C-alpha cells in the first residue's frame with residue numbers, strides 16, 4: 250500500500266491525520282501519478298449558453314468552433330464536451346480543456362485567433378452567451394481518486410501513471426489528506442473574502458468578470474457507464490443515479506446556503522450534441538471545508554456512499570471517480586459574456602456599490 254501523496258510532494262506534517270498509522274482501507278482505490286516535471290495544471294471550462302431549441306444549431310456551431318481552436322500547438326493535452334440545462338431553463342455546452350502547463354494555456358489563450366474571438370464585441374450581443382471559468386492549481390493543490398486504473402478522465406488524462414492501492418481513502422477527511430498541501434495548510438479562504446464583480450454588471454448582461462478568492466474548491470465527480478454490462482447499468486441507473494440527481498438538484502438550487510457557489514451535473518456529448526453514457530458533476534465551493542460538510546452530511550451523498558461501499562470490490566466496467574482542487578485567487582479567471590445573471594460564479598458575486 251502506498252500514500253496518495255506522491256513521494257516528491259511528501260514533507261514533514263504539522264497537521265495530523267484523521268486515522269491511526271495502521272489504518273487500512275476497506276477496499277482498493279487508486280490515484281493518478283503525474284510526471285514530476287508537471288508543477289501546475291490549467292483546467293478551463295469554456296461555455297456556450299443558449300435558450301430554446303431554435304438556437305441549438307448555432308450553439309453547437311460555436312461549440313465546434315471552440316473545440317477546433319484547441320487544435321493548436323499550445324492546445325490542451327485533453328478535452329471533453331458536455332451539455333446541461335440549468336435551473337433558468339438555459340442550455341449550456343462546455344468544452345473542458347486540461348493543460349499540463351499554465352504557460353502553454355496562456356500562450357493558447359493569447360494567440361491571435363483565440364484572443365480575437367473571445368474579445369470580439371460580436372460575442373456580447375445575439376442569442377448566445379459564452380463563459381470562461383479557468384483555474385490553475387499547483388500539483389500540491391489537487392487530488393484524484395479512481396475506482397479503476399486505466400484511461401483516466403479529467404485531470405487524470407494529463408498524468409502518465411496510476412498509483413498502487415492507496416492508503417488515504419474510505420473515511421471522511423481522506424479527500425483532504427490526499428491533497429499534498431494538507432500536510433501543512435488548512436486551505437481556508439480568509440473570512441472577509443467573497444466573490445466580487447470586478448467588471449460589468451450581471452444585471453445588464455454584456456461582459457462580466459468575477460474575481461474569486463484563495464482556496465475556492467473545485468470538484469469534478471464523474472460517472473461513466475458506457476462499457477457497463479446490464480447488471481452494472483441497472484445498479485447505476487436504478488440505485489445511484491436518481492439519488493445523485495436529487496443531490497445535484499439540491500446543490501444547484503440551494504447551494505448558496507451551504508457554500509456551493511455553482512453546481513452543474515453535466516452530460517458528455519459528441520461534437521454533434523449526441524449524449525454518451527457519461528456524466529459528471531462540476532461544483533465550485535467557497536472552501537474545501539464546506540464541500541466536506543456537505544459530502545459527509547447530505548442524505549443523498551450518504552446513500553450513494555453506502556451503496557458504493559457495498560459494491561466497490563465487484564465494480565467492473567462502471568467507472569466512478571473524482572478530482573478535487575483548490576486554487577489561489579490569482580490563478581482563477583471567471584468571465585461571462587452575454588449570459589443570464591445567475592450563470593456560474595455570477596450568482597453569488599457581490600456587485601461593488603457605485604459612488
Ligand code: HEM
Nearest residue numbers: 418419420421422423424470472530540541544553554557
Ligand atoms: C467521497 C461515492 C458523487 C463529493 C466519496 C467516497 C465515496 C463516494 C465512496 C469515499 C471515497 C473514499 O475515500 O474511499 C460517490 C458516488 C458518487 C458520488 C458513488 C456518484 C455516483 C459525489 C458528488 C459529489 C461528491 C457529485 C459532489 C459534491 C464527495 C466528496 C468526498 C466524496 C467531497 C470526499 C469526502 C471526504 O473524504 O471527506 N464519494 N460520490 N460525491 N464524495 Fe462522493
